[in-house]
Amino acid sequence: MSWILIAVLTFLVVLVVLSYIVEALRSAPKRPETLVWAPRIPIEYVDLDGIRVRCIKTGAGPNLVLLHTLRTQLDIFEKIIPELEKHFTVHAFDYPGHGWSDIPKAAYAPEDFYQWTAAYLDKVDIRQATIVGISIGATISLVLAARRNPRVTRVIAVNPYDYWPAGGIRESSLAARLVLTPSGVPVLGATIMRLRNRHVSDRIFEGGLASPEALPKELAEEFYGVGARSGHYRSFLSLLAHERLWAKARDEYMSIKVPVLLVYGEQDWAPPVERERTRSLIPGVATEIVRNGNHFLSLDRPRELQHVIVGFAR
Numbered sequence: 001m002s003w004i005l006i007a008v009l010t011f012l013v014v015l016v017v018l019s020y021i022v023e024a025l026r027s028a029p030k031r032p033e034t035l036v037w038a039p040r041i042p043i044e045y046v047d048l049d050g051i052r053v054r055c056i057k058t059g060a061g062p063n064l065v066l067l068h069t070l071r072t073q074l075d076i077f078e079k080i081i082p083e084l085e086k087h088f089t090v091h092a093f094d095y096p097g098h099g100w101s102d103i104p105k106a107a108y109a110p111e112d113f114y115q116w117t118a119a120y121l122d123k124v125d126i127r128q129a130t131i132v133g134i135s136i137g138a139t140i141s142l143v144l145a146a147r148r149n150p151r152v153t154r155v156i157a158v159n160p161y162d163y164w165p166a167g168g169i170r171e172s173s174l175a176a177r178l179v180l181t182p183s184g185v186p187v188l189g190a191t192i193m194r195l196r197n198r199h200v201s202d203r204i205f206e207g208g209l210a211s212p213e214a215l216p217k218e219l220a221e222e223f224y225g226v227g228a229r230s231g232h233y234r235s236f237l238s239l240l241a242h243e244r245l246w247a248k249a250r251d252e253y254m255s256i257k258v259p260v261l262l263v264y265g266e267q268d269w270a271p272p273v274e275r276e277r278t279r280s281l282i283p284g285v286a287t288e289i290v291r292n293g294n295h296f297l298s299l300d301r302p303r304e305l306q307h308v309i310v311g312f313a314r
Contacts, residue, residue: 016187019194026228031100036218037078046093048119053101055093055124059085063129064313066092067117067137069208069296070161070169071236073099073226075219076134079302080309087310091129093120097235099226108235109242110136110249114143121151130313132156134298139249142282145260146252154259156312158305159295163274164247171269172207172295175200183240193233198224208295210267215299253281260285261312265293265301286312 035041041058056074064084066077074092084090094101096116097108106112117140121129131152133141138160145155161168170177179200183189201224206212227233262285264275279285288308293301 015195016191019191023194023233028230029225029228032222035075035078036222037075037216038082041081046120046123048096048116048123051096051102051104051116053093053096053116053120054099055091055120057089057091057124059088059090061088062313063126064088064090064309065121065126065129065131066090067131067133067140068092068095068098069135069137070239071098072223072296075099075222076296077298078216078219080298080306083302083306084309087314088130091124091126097232097239103229103231103235106235106238107242108239110139110143110245113140114147118144118149121149127151128153130154130156130309132158132309132313133160134158135161135295136246138162139246142256142260143249143252145258146255148255148257152258154261154313155256156261156263156309158263158297159265159268159270160249160262160278161246162249162278163270164244166274167269167271168243169204169208169269173203175203176207179204180240183237189237190233193237196227196233201227205296208269209300210265210292210294211300214296219299250278250281253278254283256282259312261288261308262286263288263290263297263305263308265290265295265297267292267294269295 041056044055045052046055068074068076073094077092081090095113097103129151131141138157139162141155142157142160145152170180179192182192202220205215205223209215260282262279266289279287290297290301290304297305
């Protein structure tokens with residue numbers, strides 16, 4: 001038994017050391033100067049109390065703000081922005097620790113994201129805005145409305161991520177369960193995250209789509225590439241460590257006074273009972289189900305989603 005214990009400990013030590021070597025050998029990604037999917041839209045950066053975040057602004061008309069999911073970036077809306085900018089002034093930004101924004105030392109708890117998003121709206125001076133959020137972006141949108149943020153006039157909450165521990169990203173695929181379930185285990189979680197690879201990354205993202213083909217190749221490459229930024233995987237682990245706190249957002253939903261449209265993909269990770277619970281908490285909410293849609297609706301059902309957005313926001 002002692003030899004078995006020694007062998008196991010030796011294997012674990014070697015695995016941890018190997019993970020650091022693998023992480024050190026990753027090439028740091030080059031920050032893109034243009035959007036691959038829309039080079040004509042200028043990329044800007046704004047300062048949020050010392051944190052530099054990437055953002056875009058395009059189109060003309062009423063303000064529409066797009067808030068992305070966890071572990072993605074503003075490019076997740078690449079399929080719907082070209083149509084939405086015909087009707088609205090479209091704004092989007094990468095949260096700190098995501099995409100090409102700075103990666104500050106922070107808890108990455110929900111309250112951080114609420115504050116960062118409110119600061120972004122103030123910094124860019126976005127007024128009378130419809131906020132469209134997917135996943136944690138939807139939860140952020142609802143909380144800003146509940147707190148009577150004066151810049152928010154209506155909300156379109158797409159697949160809000162407010163139901164931990166039921167459902168969630170771990171339900172997306174076997175790869176997600178193997179990588180994310182041990183994320184909170186000291187040493188082991190970080191070791192597995194350092195050993196991540198493109199194949200596993202793609203399977204996790206594809207688990208949020210009705211069809212794997214809905215994830216553009218260039219976008220999948222960028223999602224994986226940003227993970228090699230210094231400090232990125234640590235910020236993601238911090239976010240996961242506070243994942244359970246997103247469910248507390250529902251304690252505030254009864255305070256919402258602005259019009260809200262709650263949208264779910266038919267195949268979204270949220271169990272039906274959790275969807276109904278969220279719906280019941282929002283006064284006067286309207287609801288919409290997108291057939292054959294999963295969690296990342298802006299990618300797998302863009303035409304249907306942009307139709308819903310235009311109809312409600314206008």
